């Protein structure tokens with residue numbers, strides 16, 4: 001009952017997913033199983049989170065077909081470069097205990113390293129080899145997107161960026177839309193920081209919903225896929241119950257007033273880790 005969206009390569013992706021940062025392996029195993037039973041089908045992990053093995057075990061422990069789930073993982077910074085990307089992908093696949101990955105992302109551009117074009121060429125090859133269905137990037141700025149597209153002629157299916165009502169990312173969304181790239185939103189609740197906002201509270205009251213549901217629905221109506229994380233089953237469940245109501249133009253305008261261009265995570269232009 002979660003809607004599917006089409007990617008630019010023809011594959012389909014669930015309209016909301018479960019984020020696994022910063023769960024460790026045992027926590028991820030339990031949480032992923034819980035999330036599956038709540039109805040989540042899109043799962044987001046990364047080599048850098050150190051929990052791929054727990055995510056893989058959790059996925060295997062639930063009776064669901066491989067093609068009914070959508071698994072994303074990411075290439076970490078220290079593995080960037082053509083050959084090292086190939087090796088890192090194999091290691092991720094092994095930890096996840098899978099024969100293919102639905103979506104593989106370059107985690108951060110790390111412009112100081114200047115290896116993201118080589119890494120992107122490796123992802124293009126992995127896709128050609130049928131080892132990954134869709135390929136994309138994370139935390140890429142428009143200039144980084146242009147460079148990898150110019151170098152390979154291949155447009156990423158996804159750019160996963162920090163996005164929430166206090167960091168609405170309108171310009172990035174516009175660029176992605178023009179290029180045919182789907183936006184995924186990490187920290188769609190601003191790491192919890194936007195939940196207490198009184199504007200969000202008023203909109204939530206109007207709809208008899210929770211602030212988290214309003215913030216996640218806002219991401220959906222902005223055209224992006226939210227990847228909320230919660231370790232609590234009741235919240236996990238509430239967080240996907242956002243496809244049976246709609247925010248009005250007035251609600252969306254009210255929510256637009258909270259955008260303080262306020263990042264909670266690292267700046268992709270200067271980030272040298274991850």
Ligand code: A2P
Nearest residue numbers: 187188189190191192212228229230231232235
């Ligand atoms: P918890 O795991 O204790 O539920 P983001 O996805 O923006 O990074 O935010 C994640 C944070 O928001 C986590 O600390 C999570 O805490 C909290 N959170 C997730 N869903 C909800 C919810 N429905 N209500 C309140 N807090 C939530």
